[in-house]
Amino acid sequence: MSYGDSCxxxxxxxxxxxxxLRTHLAGRREAVLYRVTRRGKLAVSRAEDxxxxxxxxxxxxxxxxxxxxxWDDLSLYGFYCLEAAVEAAAVRVxxxxxxxxxxxxxxxxxxxxxxxxxxxEQLLHDLNDARKSAAYGDVPAPNLNxxxxxxxxxxxxxxxxxxxxxxx
Numbered sequence: 001m002s003y004g005d006s007c008x009x010x011x012x013x014x015x016x017x018x019x020x021l022r023t024h025l026a027g028r029r030e031a032v033l034y035r036v037t038r039r040g041k042l043a044v045s046r047a048e049d050x051x052x053x054x055x056x057x058x059x060x061x062x063x064x065x066x067x068x069x070x071w072d073d074l075s076l077y078g079f080y081c082l083e084a085a086v087e088a089a090a091v092r093v094x095x096x097x098x099x100x101x102x103x104x105x106x107x108x109x110x111x112x113x114x115x116x117x118x119x120x121e122q123l124l125h126d127l128n129d130a131r132k133s134a135a136y137g138d139v140p141a142p143n144l145n146x147x148x149x150x151x152x153x154x155x156x157x158x159x160x161x162x163x164x165x166x167x168x
Contacts, residue, residue, distance in 0.1 A: 047164045050088035054157050057081035065150035074146055075130035078153050082108075082124055085160040089117060092164045101128055115163065118156050123149070 057077045064073035083101070086108045090097045093115055095107055105124045112119040126142040127149070133141040 047088045047092040050084050051161055051164050054081050054084035054088060058154060058157050061150050061153050065146040069146035072134045075127050075134050078149060079127035079131050081153055082120055085157050089160045089163050117159050120156050123152055
């Protein structure tokens with residue numbers, strides 16, 4: 001392998017994801033995830049941006065759980081709320097994130113084990129099935145309690161917010 005081949009491979013490998021730690025004026029360190037797209041543009045995903053997205057989804061969750069429960073919105077926004085919260089926490093602590101649902105569940109398990117966040121692995125799987133049931137009708141809906149689901153989602157988002165906004 002020539003030097004040029006080695007450099008090309010390095011460039012190819014670095015195109016996908018680079019993780020950079022920045023220090024803010026307040027002295028807080030924040031992980032910022034940079035991804036170079038195939039077109040060479042830099043995409044930035046910060047923990048606080050993902051947390052804000054999770055909060056917006058949470059508003060829809062809290063509107064959907066009350067009687068009569070809107071399971072379409074509760075399952076959809078609940079699922080995406082948790083995924084955004086998992087991404088926020090992962091970026092904050094420097095974990096690699098993924099666009100694949102099952103890999104986000106794995107990241108949630110790691111966040112639970114290593115950073116003390118609530119364990120939401122089963123809830124993510126249940127909400128994904130509920131979302132598929134509502135959207136496609138080819139998966140049976142899991143037996144869930146709307147109030148419990150909304151409460152658990154809110155508790156997780158609050159825990160992620162404490163992690164993201166807390167000291168490193």
